[in-house]
Amino acid sequence: MQIVVVDSSRVVLQIIASLIEPRGHAVHAFTDSAQALQYLSATPSVRVLITSVEVRPLCGLELCWSARLLAEERRPLHVITMSSARNVRSLAEALDSGADDFIEKPPSAEELNARLRAAERLITLQEELIRLAETDPLTGSYNRRAFFDRARIAAEQDARPGRISAILADIDHFKRINDEHGHDVGDVAIKAVAELIAGEGIGGRLGGEEFGIVLPGCSLAEATDRAERLRERVQALRIRGSKHAIGLTCSFGVSTWIQGDDVHALIKRADIALYAAKSGGRNRVVPYQGDAGLAVAS
Template sequence: MQIVIVDSSRVVLRIIASLLEPRGHTAHVFTDSRAALAFLEATPAVRVLITSLEVRPLTGLELCWSARLLAEERRPLHVITMSSAHHVRNLAEALDSGADDFIEKPPGAEELYARLRAAERMTTIQEQLIRLAETDPLTGLYNRRAFFARAGAAERSVRDGRLSAILADIDHFKRINDGHGHDIGDLAIQAVAEIVAAEGIAGRLGGEEFAVVLPGLGLAEAAAHAERLRQQVRALRVGAGAVALSCSFGVSTWDDACTGSDAVAALIKRADVALYEAKAAGRDRVIVQAAAYPLAKAG
């Protein structure tokens, strides 16, 4: 596991790191609690934070609270506080501030290993629960709620206004289900999902409809990407009967209208309008921002 350790004493840090590293753990040590928090924010792979209560400039309790807020952003994190003065008040305050466990400083080797084994069990369970809560079970893509959450986070990180969205819908999907059975329909959904998941933030919005948000791509690049996806879907054959597929695509991009808390929803809505036009124009085509031009003639 990757573990962050925070203490004002470099001696204590060396002791704990020397206990962890022979066991295969990676220890990231800090005497500055604010620097440790910045590292936690930038490194989602960290699974455990071990912090003394006597640290600065953020106190250990403040660091626990801030780390817990990070963990609420859908990431597994186990927080262990430590103090040289093991008082009930310290324990209660630490747990109230978001800590999961408490250990005396410096910790004994066997006690530390036991608590880390417990931390590994807990973060594994957390990771599984997050995956179940966010993932569409058929395709492995983000489900609708998780997709909009991830896309919203991407939107907030955009600095140059380059953010585009693609909506895709399998053409004549009911015919596939009715003519070949729901098992083939599921295979079709899975095959298209694998293609759309190749780039960007991809989700299954429901049924046979998919969405992709592409941070850093403008309209022309997103449209070209959608056309590549269209051609890849056209080349698919699923099931023993080699059922052919096609998809219709709608593409939109960031503009001044896409601002505020509903920015991603507005972006997706505009792509949805373009998708509707692609369906109305004959399917198996890409339409950009409801401006109604196909990038490729339907085959």
């Protein structure tokens, strides 16, 4: 596991590293709690934070609370506090500040590694629960809620006009596939399209036969080109039907970020463009360029 350890004493940091590194853990040691928090924010792969209560400039309890807020972003993070003063009040304050465990400083090798094994079991369970909560069970891609969460985070990082775009895709005549070949074949079609979507940006299944993609750093023209390439790849697919191999197509709507936008508005405009692609004959890409531009399809 990736583990961050914070203590004002370099000697304590060296002792703790020597206790847990031989077990295969990667230790990132800090004497400055603010720097440790920065590293935690920038490194989602960290799974455990071990911090002394007596650190600066953020005290250990403040660091616990800040780390717990990070973990609320659907991220497993086990927080262990250390203190040379082990008493009921210290323990209660640590747990109330977001810590998951409390150990005496300096810890023994047996106790520390036992607690890390317990942490690993809990983290594995958390990761599985997060996966189940975020994953569409048929395709393994993001479900609707996770898709919008990831899109929102991407927008917060670089939400400038023309710097983030969205694509909505819908399988054409999907009901006909189900009616003529059965729902099992329909599921195969959905999974085949999902595999293509998975290679593009932040992709997810929004429901039924509809998919969404958010493309950070991508203009409307670039997103339209990528949607066109996806359209061609879908058209080239052949899946096993009830009687023979069948082909399928998708329609695509594309939009880009504008001033004062939010993710839901971005997706709504792509949905309007998708409707225009459907009503305009299907198996086509329509970029949203205002109501007057919806008739232009590629």
